Amino acid sequence: MPEKFDCIVVGAGPAGTACAYELAKAGVNVLLLERGEYPGSKNVMGGVLYRKMMEDIIPEFYKEAPLERPIVEQRFMMMDKESAVTFSYKGLEWGREPYNNFTVLRAKFDQWFAEKAVEQGALLVCETVALECIVENGRVVGVRTDRPDGDVYADVVVLADGVNSLLAKQLGFHREWRPDEVALATMEILKLDKGIIEDRFNLEPGQGCTIELFGDATKGILGTGFLYTNKDTLSIGVGTLLSGLIKHKIKPYELLEYVKNHPMIRPYIQGSEPIEYLAHLIPEGGYHSIPKVAGHGVLVVGDAAQLVNAIHREGSNMAMTSGRLAAETIIMAKEYNDFSESMLDHYRMKLMESFIGQDLKKYKDATHHFDAFPQYFERYIPMMNRAASQMFTVDGASKWEKQKKIWRDFGSTGEKLKLARDVIKAWRVMK
Amino acid sequence: MMKNQTIEEKQYLVRFNADTKSHLHVLDPNICLTKCPDKICTIFCPASVYKWEEIRMHVGYEGCHECGSCRIGCPYENIKWEYPRGGHGIVFRLG
Secondary structure, eight states: OOSEEEEEEEOOSHHHHHHHHHHHHTTOOEEEEOSSSSTTTTOOOOSEEEHHHHHTTSTTGGGTSOOOOBEEEEEEEEEOSSOEEEEEEEOGGGGSTTOSEEEOOHHHHHHHHHHHHHHHTOEEEOSOOEEEEEEETTEEEEEEESSTTOEEEEEEEEEOOOTTOHHHHHTTSSOOOOTTSEEEEEEEEEEOOHHHHHHHTTOOTTOEEEEEEEEGGGTTSSEEEEEEEOSSEEEEEEEEEHHHHHHHTOOHHHHHHHHHTOTTTHHHHTTOEEEEEEEEEEEOOOGGGOOOOEETTEEEOGGGGTOOBTTTTBOHHHHHHHHHHHHHHHHHHHHHTOOSHHHHHHHHHHHHHSHHHHHHHHTTTHHHHHHHOTHIIIIIHHHHHHHHHHHHOOSSOOHHHHHHHHHHHTOSHHHHHHHHHHHHHHHHHHO | OOOOOOHHHHHTTSEEEOOSSOSEEESOHHHHHHHOSSOTHHHHOTTOOEEEETTEEEEOGGGOOOOOHHHHHOTTOOEEEOOOSTTOEEEOSOO
């Protein structure tokens, strides 16, 4: 490999590949490093890829990319032990162009995306770990890899090295993440016949459905479960803050088994065969955890910069857009031949002006709030289930009597006031 | 009722290209022995890489998913955590 590039991108996930693609397309000489055997081999996602942000990079990608199913229905289940209150939106506009989102299997999708960057002229080198940034006179000038004679140089280095974000940490851009800034997700891919999937999820051939699971899916710990339809597999998983697992001393794979065996979930997956088990961290620190994202000769994108909206399970879209914005900034920096922090800081401004900065700001206190006040998941979701059961069970009691019973179930006057306050507080952190 | 799948059965579904040497190191074994009654890494590690064997922590790095939880979650910051050498470690085929 030549010794010096215009740009080195560390990590061929959605953020890094998006950046490398845009740079290569603009004629920038870019090296894309990936530590795995192939792009995607280290990457895990529940599986929802958003059309808009991908199309900002490759228009009509859905005509050739390896996608699983376009999602036409999104369900939200508030679960108790043997009941659930379900909200759903199904819209056939999501089933045709331009689509809203798709399920994907990352090992397949990431490989395809990286190949597209290579077609644009990026040099992809796999099986290579970036051990550290090479810093000279306070500027990042390259990376040290684990290959023999593995130092490579560039005008600018983009850190797209994922949630662990070791390189930005080494540069002092952030401290080690706390256990309440990351969620540990475990998931399984379950093989199941196409037709059975479509029958069970009420889908026309080729359409997809996502189900998010709250409450008893995580035994009341802050987190969510999910069940997504792929072509002939299902992705089922559960993620909770690492701090929650530590506090409650729960084994993540046992929690996954609990979800799989939950009476509200079991019928969906019955008869399926697990074919892969995966674990990964999700950065869920939100707005307050975003590290320094631009320095002299260096930018941080995607998970490495904590760009995940945990409330709306959006991450891959933020990764792609951050990669694209980093590329735009680098192209501008190249025109001025200025890779200083003040020039590259345009990336941070673009990021904060975009939906990424705006959405993360909107929910800046949400995760912390629900973590600090566990009653939402532990108490109010079961309460919601009991209220629905009471109201919809026809047993001769009048509806007024039923409303009284539900009201009594809300607890003492003090508890009712607390509930009212909690509803207002929840509104404040979500609005 | 489906039979609960054990972690060993789950791990059997995963492809690993294990390196010959570990990328995970307990820095001070004495801390696990004397200061850490919970040995919480043996609970939250999603691959059950960490196993307490009477007086020492056994680290089955070959089955590591490289998630990073142990580095972040160890209450004594007692785990040195690196990526396996390029091309080694876990190889996800699907998700």
